[in-house]
Amino acid sequence: MRIFARPHQIPPRVAAGVFILNSGIGKAEADEQTATGTHGMAVGTYPFLGKHDPRTFTDLLSKAEVALGVALLAPMVPSLVAGAALTAFAGGLIGLYLKTPGMRQEGSLKPTPAGLGLAKDVWLLGIGLGLVLEELGDRVASPYRGQ
Template identity: 45%
Template sequence: MAFSLSNLALRAIPGAFILNSGYGKLNLDEQTAGQLQSMAANAFPAVKDLDAETFGKALAYSEFVVGGALVLPVVPSRVAGLALGAFAGGLLTMYFKTDEMTEEDGIRPSQAGTAVAKDSWIAAIALALILQSKGKKKNKKK
């Protein structure tokens, strides 16, 4: 499998960032895990049923899976892009369903929402990985 420099940039940088984020969440204290769980519950009410520690561990491990898929070159770009897209979709769902994160128009980020709104870049990277992979398959068939 050829691995281009553009693929390396699209995968390694966000992958390392997400892996580090997951590593940082492995030993969350109960209060911090509870705050993250509360934010996630705006978009996904079912997470309220978990205890905060379980939620924190699940979040950390999911970030390990997504980050690992991105940095491991044996994972096809399209698969890594789909994993990253699902992850970004969850973050953006939380952003749009939390009133405090957007201005009155429901789109532009408020001061509190800027940190999460930047995750739209993650969605763009995911889309690039998915579409880039599709383009290579079309060229091979010709």
């Protein structure tokens, strides 16, 4: 596994990392109403999250976003690891977009005005998948390189 990010991987990692880190820091300061809204939206798509109270859920989400943001920003975190974490996180966001009523136009993947904020998270999925596929592709193409 490559230890440092390659130079061309740094710009998308920084773009995603700064965005997610900022989101996590913002959630750390969330008031009760914001925590309840964040939790309610998540539970609507992922009912198993209902066992957490809104404040605990939002605190955990905040910590996860901060950790992911830092991992993306730290070039010593392997791109395969950072990309896999970003892909999983973005997959959850895309799940919210696809499963939450009112986010998409009826019978379409096109976002409604309310869904635009979640639909744009597809770029996070693209960055994560790009990092993972590049790193895995190198392993397939040259399994003995770097040994």
